[in-house]
Amino acid sequence: MNLTLGTLLPTNESPSLPAIQTATRQPVTLTVNGVKTELQLAPWTSLLDALREYMHLTGTKKGCDHGQCGACTVLVNNKRINACLTLAIMQEDTQITTIEGLSSLDQTSSSSKLHPLQRAFIDHDAFQCGYCTPGQICSAVGLLNEGHAKTADDVRELMSGNICRCGAYPGIVAAITSVMDSQPTTV
Structure with missing residues (x-):
């Protein structure tokens, strides 16, 4: 052989x-x-x-x-x-x-309702190519569930494991802090 x-x-x-x-x-x-x-x-x-x-x-x-x-x-x-x-x-x-x-189905209209972070990413133009966006959003939901982030600097540090090659970081941080400031988020 x-x-x-x-x-x-x-x-x-x-x-x-x-x-x-x-x-x-x-x-x-x-x-x-x-x-x-x-x-x-x-x-x-x-x-x-x-x-x-x-x-x-x-x-x-x-x-x-x-x-x-x-x-x-x-x-x-x-x-x-x-x-x-x-x-x-x-x-x-x-x-x-x-x-x-992450989105939920609205039983009254049979349409999906975006998760607050999904909506915030759209509102704050927090993506360019969009490739990293699903991981960024899931990580952001986890970050808010953890409850450790209090400031934009905390968000930057705690999201440092998620890379955006397009450099949409200002929009990502703005989206997360807008949700963080408006309400606690859970899945």
Whole structure:
């Protein structure tokens, strides 16, 4: 049997990643945006990949995939986490909220009502390309739930784990402080 150095597979065989993943999948039940869903996942599947690839909730973005940019920030039990740094299987028995779950359905008109922070981001022009916006908003909700931010400087410091490559920081801080000043926010 000839082994190629780069693959450590016999040269006459091709890798079969789907077969490997299928053989090791196990049931994982996640409650996302109030909906309980059972998935068949490999144990090493990140929460980010479960949300995007298996549940098709693509609002949560994959930026660096190393926990450095904050684009994948979601809320787990109302606390902000980087979805790329946790395994989906570790989030069973938790309440996960993504950007898609922040708005609420108005039962009288069957339309969605934006979360106050979503509205504030629009009102304060707190985004340019919008790629980081879902993570920024989820992180901001978590920040306000934590109750540690009292000033704009606190907001800047506590949001420092969320990077905006477009530089929309003045609008982001203005949006968060406007909600912070008007009311306490919970999911």
